[in-house]
Amino acid sequence: MTITKESYKNINYCLHCGNKMQIITYRENKLRCRCTNCGWTFYKNPIPAAACVIFNEKNELLVIKRKFEPNAGEWALPSGYIEIYQTPEEAAVSEMKEETGLDGEVIQFLDYYSGYSPIYEKVISFGFLMRILGGTLKAGDDAAEAKFVSFEKLPPLAFDSHNHYINLYKNIIKLLTNTGIYDVISHTESTQPSALIDVKNPQIIKAKPLKDGDAKPRIYSLMAMTAGLPNSNLNRALGRK
Ligand SMILES: [Zn+2]
Numbered sequence: 001m002t003i004t005k006e007s008y009k010n011i012n013y014c015l016h017c018g019n020k021m022q023i024i025t026y027r028e029n030k031l032r033c034r035c036t037n038c039g040w041t042f043y044k045n046p047i048p049a050a051a052c053v054i055f056n057e058k059n060e061l062l063v064i065k066r067k068f069e070p071n072a073g074e075w076a077l078p079s080g081y082i083e084i085y086q087t088p089e090e091a092a093v094s095e096m097k098e099e100t101g102l103d104g105e106v107i108q109f110l111d112y113y114s115g116y117s118p119i120y121e122k123v124i125s126f127g128f129l130m131r132i133l134g135g136t137l138k139a140g141d142d143a144a145e146a147k148f149v150s151f152e153k154l155p156p157l158a159f160d161s162h163n164h165y166i167n168l169y170k171n172i173i174k175l176l177t178n179t180g181i182y183d184v185i186s187h188t189e190s191t192q193p194s195a196l197i198d199v200k201n202p203q204i205i206k207a208k209p210l211k212d213g214d215a216k217p218r219i220y221s222l223m224a225m226t227a228g229l230p231n232s233n234l235n236r237a238l239g240r241k
Contacts, residue, residue: 007044007121008033016040046114046122050091051079053110053165054102054130060148061166062137063155064099067144070118071158078143079125079162088126096130100146101138104130111168113161125161129169 008023011033019037026032026041033042054062054077063075078099082091089106096104110127117123139146149155151170157163 003031003044005031007031008042011042014038014040015042044121046124047117047120048082048088049079049123049125049161050082050088050095051077051125051127051159051162051165052092052096052104052130053077053127053169054096054100054104054132056132056148058148058150060150061154062100062102062146062148063157064139064143065145066158067142073144074158075155076158077127077162077165078146079159080142081123082126089128092126092128092130097135097140099140099143100135101140102135103133105133107131110165113164115160123161125159127161127165127168 005023008021008031011021013019014021014035014037017035017038017040019035021033021042022036023031023033026034033044034040052062056062062078064078066072066074066076078095080091080095080098082088086094088109092106093104096102107129110129113125113127115123115125137146137148154166157166
């Protein structure tokens, strides 16, 4: 795959000096869009974004109805483009606050997803599992609605990246509950996990010993499920390369 003229079709004038831009073969033999006057080069890169997977105490997922393009009027995870001064984690926290009114923090990075964007051609989304710390649920400025829904009632989500994070999450839950050993009770508990599990086999890596009368070990968060596992194991478990 290589960059083509199509990627520069709306780039006409230099952002530095205002002169005409020109598509030329530049370093590494790649097509670049450069200013004919000052030499400023426009690089066509994917735009980074952050998305939030947020559960309440009933294990319902937080979704928002988008107010603005792209995909206005459709449902999605709270998400947005990463500002120049933000890390992906900081962007996730601020998008959560802006779109849902809830204060939160990152529990765990889930995965990234490189997908098509009707506006920017390519967006790289970073998906995070978030924990609610406080605040009141209220649709923010760029959301028309914000609500918790069960997996069964989940409306179609606008972005492939968001569906990817949800499917990833569902697959991990399925793998773990299929072992018959673990109940998934809450993804929002901050309690220390009761067990670490190798989802590849799956097998228990480390678990608190049970005493007589103890309830079955319970999974408190995705962190509990994946903590300490090399990503390659997790990827294999989920059938990915
Ligand atoms: Zn210029």
